[in-house]
């Protein structure tokens with residue numbers, strides 16, 4: 001286990017892996033969620049990647065979008081969009097607010113939940129985010145391509161990214177930016193299949209080593225990418 005900080009090698013390996021379209025494991029912080037997410041650039045996701053997220057991560061499969069893309073597509077925070085008492089004072093113990101936005105499916109999916117369907121939704125979100133960042137995919141195109149409710153939860157990144165919030169939403173988007181990838185990343189928490197608890201960083205790191213994947217600490221991304 002690496003104990004140097006910042007772990008420059010891990011950050012560089014994460015950036016290079018992401019640039020190639022490979023997944024990276026990111027631990028946010030022991031004093032935040034204390035969770036490790038498997039994170040992919042959205043446009044690189046295929047049905048095998050969704051299978052890995054379901055079987056080896058097991059949490060909620062979400063796509064984080066940059067604030068600029070979410071603004072272009074007029075995507076609200078879910079808590080602001082819903083008028084329901086459950087959204088009042090929806091305080092988190094570990095952060096100021098949730099990054100949840102709308103849940104969506106691509107309009108060419110059937111139920112939206114199969115590996116093929118979720119891969120299609122996620123990949124097309126990645127491609128559309130890339131186009132939106134170039135000014136070529138607006139709110140009307142988003143609404144004609146995706147419907148809500150759906151089976152992939154969108155997350156909206158903070159405007160100032162890591163300066164504003166240090167969740168997996170922003171850590172993943174900052175890594176995408178550093179790797180010159182589209183401003184859309186899939187995140188999914190690693191949950192222990194036996195205990196149902198969040199996988200420990202040591203356990204997640206061992207998984208990464210077995211699978212030949214990069215594991216990186218959020219604090220190292222914060223130091224190197226901020």
Ligand SMILES: O=C(CO)[C@H](O)[C@H](O)COP(=O)(O)O
Nearest residue numbers: 037060062099167168169187
């Ligand atoms: O709750 C979540 C969605 O399943 C996850 O924690 C995900 O990592 C994104 O949230 P955050 O940016 O708060 O870490």
Ligand SMILES: [Mg+2]
Nearest residue numbers: 033035168189
């Ligand atoms: Mg969470």
Ligand SMILES: [Mg+2]
Nearest residue numbers: 033035167168
């Ligand atoms: Mg998280």
